Amino acid sequence: MTNDETNEKSHPGTRPTGSPNANPNGPIPARELQIAAAIQQLWRKLQVASAAYDPADTDHGRASAGFALIAVLEFLAVLFSQTPTLSIPLEVLLHALYDVDRGTRNPLLTSSKGRGRRPIQLDDALFRAMVAAAMDKRLQAVDTSRETAARDVERRLGELGYRRRRAIEHKQIEDWRDKMKEGGVGDRGVERYRLGLEVVRDMQPVEGTKFLLGSLPALFPGEFAKKKVG
Secondary structure, three states, rough: OOOHHHHHHHHOOOOOOOOOOOOOOOOOHHHHHHHHHHHHHHHHHHHHHHHHOOOOOOOOHHHHHHHHHHHHHHHHHHOOOHHHHHHHHHHHHHHHHHHHHHOOOOOOHOOOOOOOOOOOHHHHHHHHHHHHHHHHOOOOOOOOHHHHHHHHHHHHHHHHHHHHOOOOOOHHHHHHHHHHHHHHOHHHHHHHHHHHHHHHHOOOHHHHHHHHHHHHHHHHHHOOOOOOOO
């Protein structure tokens, strides 16, 4: 008979069971604890960067973008400590952001010389794509005209706090939708437009429209007035 069995017979109910929080598989390896701590740190710093990010700031949000990049670089340094060269492209991008912030020209962030009319910024294209998809979804409702669908989207954008200097008019929304439908392969705006429609494919028209537009403040925070807390 073992010592534990003898102790159980002498003092029933007092057999040691271990800590209720003890890991049944033994102690967690130090490496796993290190990675878990790094993930928590990354999460906290990205939350800070996200909350502070505002393209309307004087630096157009570069400080927040830089802070987020540093957080990612610190995380990668823990995750891939034996291969520090993996993060070189991100470090170069961070340095370029700092250069721009100081007024120094950096070729990494210098626009390419293209032919013809310069395309709109990618953020703008993706925003227009979501608005266009919302109008398209609204058009699926019975007896809904182009103008009615576009005006409904225009109204909902205003209710969400869309804050551009010039308000979007329904004619503009119609134009965005037409251009997205005509877009070709490789256009990221068109890809986002089609993806948006695919996401809400099984939703009712109004429900799908509300879903697409409701995602915009989180995806494009700089386009909407921040809600006051308290």
